[in-house]
Amino acid sequence: MSEAPYVIDVRHLTKSFAGKTVVNNLSLQVEPGEIYGFLGPNGSGKTTFIRMLCGLLRPDAGSGSCLGYDVLAESDRIKANIGYMAQRFSLYEDLSVRENLIFMGRIYGVPDLDAAVDAMLERMQLTPFTGQLAGTLSGGWKQRLALSACLLHRPRLLLLDEPTAGVDPKARRDFWDDIYTLAAQGVTSLISTHYMDEAERCHRLAYLAYGNLLTSGTADEVIRASGLTTWSLSGKNVHALAPRLKALAGVEQVVPFGNVLHISGHDAARLELSLQPFLHGEYSSQKTEANLEEVFISLMQQHKVI
Amino acid sequence: MGAGAFFSFRRFRAMVGKEFVQMRRDRITFAMMIGIPILQMIIFGFAINADPKQLPTVIVAAEHSTYSRAIIAAMQNSAYFRVVRTVASEAEADLLVEEGRVQFVLSIPEQFSRRLLRGESPALLLTADATDPAATSNAVGAFRQLAEAALARDLEGPLHHLRRGKAPLEVIVHPRFNPEAITQYNIVPGLMGVVLTMTLVIITALAMTRERERGTMENLLSTPVKPMEVMIGKIMPYIIVGYVQVSVILLAGRFLFRVPMIGNIPLLLAVSLLFIAANLGVGLTFSTIARNQLQAVQMAFFFFLPSILLSGFMFPFRGMPVWAQCIGEILPLTHYLRIVRGILLKGNDFAHILPNLWPIALFLLVALSIGLKRYRRTLD
Numbered sequence: 001m002s003e004a005p006y007v008i009d010v011r012h013l014t015k016s017f018a019g020k021t022v023v024n025n026l027s028l029q030v031e032p033g034e035i036y037g038f039l040g041p042n043g044s045g046k047t048t049f050i051r052m053l054c055g056l057l058r059p060d061a062g063s064g065s066c067l068g069y070d071v072l073a074e075s076d077r078i079k080a081n082i083g084y085m086a087q088r089f090s091l092y093e094d095l096s097v098r099e100n101l102i103f104m105g106r107i108y109g110v111p112d113l114d115a116a117v118d119a120m121l122e123r124m125q126l127t128p129f130t131g132q133l134a135g136t137l138s139g140g141w142k143q144r145l146a147l148s149a150c151l152l153h154r155p156r157l158l159l160l161d162e163p164t165a166g167v168d169p170k171a172r173r174d175f176w177d178d179i180y181t182l183a184a185q186g187v188t189s190l191i192s193t194h195y196m197d198e199a200e201r202c203h204r205l206a207y208l209a210y211g212n213l214l215t216s217g218t219a220d221e222v223i224r225a226s227g228l229t230t231w232s233l234s235g236k237n238v239h240a241l242a243p244r245l246k247a248l249a250g251v252e253q254v255v256p257f258g259n260v261l262h263i264s265g266h267d268a269a270r271l272e273l274s275l276q277p278f279l280h281g282e283y284s285s286q287k288t289e290a291n292l293e294e295v296f297i298s299l300m301q302q303h304k305v306i
Numbered sequence: 307m308g309a310g311a312f313f314s315f316r317r318f319r320a321m322v323g324k325e326f327v328q329m330r331r332d333r334i335t336f337a338m339m340i341g342i343p344i345l346q347m348i349i350f351g352f353a354i355n356a357d358p359k360q361l362p363t364v365i366v367a368a369e370h371s372t373y374s375r376a377i378i379a380a381m382q383n384s385a386y387f388r389v390v391r392t393v394a395s396e397a398e399a400d401l402l403v404e405e406g407r408v409q410f411v412l413s414i415p416e417q418f419s420r421r422l423l424r425g426e427s428p429a430l431l432l433t434a435d436a437t438d439p440a441a442t443s444n445a446v447g448a449f450r451q452l453a454e455a456a457l458a459r460d461l462e463g464p465l466h467h468l469r470r471g472k473a474p475l476e477v478i479v480h481p482r483f484n485p486e487a488i489t490q491y492n493i494v495p496g497l498m499g500v501v502l503t504m505t506l507v508i509i510t511a512l513a514m515t516r517e518r519e520r521g522t523m524e525n526l527l528s529t530p531v532k533p534m535e536v537m538i539g540k541i542m543p544y545i546i547v548g549y550v551q552v553s554v555i556l557l558a559g560r561f562l563f564r565v566p567m568i569g570n571i572p573l574l575l576a577v578s579l580l581f582i583a584a585n586l587g588v589g590l591t592f593s594t595i596a597r598n599q600l601q602a603v604q605m606a607f608f609f610f611l612p613s614i615l616l617s618g619f620m621f622p623f624r625g626m627p628v629w630a631q632c633i634g635e636i637l638p639l640t641h642y643l644r645i646v647r648g649i650l651l652k653g654n655d656f657a658h659i660l661p662n663l664w665p666i667a668l669f670l671l672v673a674l675s676i677g678l679k680r681y682r683r684t685l686d
């Protein structure tokens with residue numbers, strides 16, 4: 001099972017709470033060493049899916065394997081080989097940074113623990129906070145501590161549930177540097193996020209809405225598959241146009257980016273025809289590629305209609 | 307009614323309304339608010355009786371005569387005594403007292419009626435288990451009059467002269483284990499059980515609930531740690547705390563309150579482990595049910611109340627009606643109190659306390675298995 005082609009290979013996973021389907025028939029394959037982004041609006045089932053992978057929740061239907069172990073029957077073995085970081089800080093706030101790491105290390109049976117903890121503190125630049133209570137750390141450092149705690153036992157798969165929520169840009173960049181380093185060492189990561197820039201950093205990504213997997217692939221594949229055409233319009237007071245543009249035939253989204261408006265739609269010809277009066281004159285215009293956010297929002301809107 | 311008003315009725319109403327909604331949402335708290343007064347009413351109103359009646363009594367009769375039968379019949383009728391049986395020897399009767407199975411032994415001496423008729427004022431010996439002075443004092447007081455009154459009916463006609471002058475018989479009361487009827491001797495050893503119940507149930511009920519409330523449970527569940535490891539691991543430190551408490555009370559009892567300790571202290575300490583474990587088992591079970599720490603504390607209180615009131619700690623166990631005694635028999639504190647008092651005051655050995663040991667063990671087993679069953683390995 002060491003040479004399994006996929007680290008995560010689940011099929012038709014379904015979970016409902018009180019009759020409401022939260023994850024619907026979800027199949028997903030993640031290759032070793034991949035950084036896999038997991039996107040979707042709040043309540044789309046990302047957290048539920050991740051919890052099912054690490055045995056915190058039992059799927060109602062479906063099957064699959066994680067690190068070669070059966071998701072339903074071998075959750076103990078999965079637990080021993082993954083690092084799970086919950087959305088909410090879930091280490092002990094009344095233990096110091098070092099005590100938290102020692103505790104987690106003992107649970108996982110990390111050999112030569114003292115040295116391993118020291119090395120981890122050093123590597124994550126947590127050494128200055130060694131004796132500080134975890135509860136008194138700022139958001140960014142709490143996140144680094146949580147990441148350290150799930151790396152201590154050298155897991156082969158990281159399941160990170162919105163690890164960068166509420167963390168400043170510098171800390172986010174450091175975090176992603178760590179993830180890339182780990183990926184280079186063969187550690188696979190499944191990361192859920194709401195940030196589009198983070199989505200673009202992933203090798204591949206999946207978009208979930210209302211429990212359904214709407215699209216997956218590399219960022220480019222996802223954008224291309226969306227079939228979305230986007231025009232950018234820039235100029236003074238371009239925002240004032242937005243309500244008028246929205247009403248035009250073929251226009252599905254009008255999104256402001258500073259002094260630029262992105263206007264997108266699926267029907268390229270109709271969109272261009274509608275926009276004709278605005279494309280020349282006081283505004284400078286350009287046909288650009290849709291970005292991920294536009295793709296995701298359009299996916300969500302389409303799905304709602306269905 | 308501007309924003310600056312000193313007291314705004316609108317804002318006040320908003321607060322009250324919100325509190326009611328929250329109160330209604332928290333079902334367990336709501337149930338406890340209704341349940342605890344009802345429980346207290348039932349216990350204080352029906353179960354507690356400071357004048358215990360129907361105390362189990364055995365008779366050691368060296369003689370069977372009209373007179374001895376009259377006294378026994380009078381005891382039966384008095385409602386204070388319930389004669390459970392007649393035994394052949396003092397030794398057998400002593401054992402029953404030591405094990406706490408009976409409260410009184412009435413010894414009728416040989417040649418009782420002959421000496422009575424001769425006017426020699428023969429002695430009746432009433433041996434009482436006086437560990438809890440409150441349980442025996444009224445019955446003892448009643449017995450003196452009752453014995454004389456019983457004989458008065460038989461000492462009529464030619465025997466009437468025996469009723470004049472000095473009393474026709476002498477009643478000797480032998481209050482065992484606590485002859486001076488010092489309440490502290492009963493309360494201080496009992497306190498051991500009460501303190502252990504109170505702190506251990508609450509602390510452990512909180513321990514697991516805290517993990518869930520703070521979100522650390524999610525992290526714990528994602529690791530390979532097993533329920534048994536979590537539970538026993540959480541219990542262990544508090545077992546040590548329990549022993550510290552036991553030691554403090556034993557030392558204070560010995561040197562501050564001068565409680566006689568004639569029994570085997572290592573035996574007491576060993577048996578305490580079972581009782582401590584039973585309480586922790588209850589606490590853990592509560593913590594698997596409670597959704598937040600407030601609920602956990604309320605549940606602990608709900609358990610603590612009958613424990614302290616129905617166990618024989620505050621009020622004589624035998625004074626309670628049968629249904630209350632049945633509830634009392636389930637509670638580990640009831641049995642632990644008997645064990646502690648038995649070992650410290652009566653010098654009980656292992657064989658004596660065995661009848662009170664297995665109910666605690668059974669309770670522990672049930673509590674732990676409910677706790678383990680309810681411990682959720684997933685977040686479902």
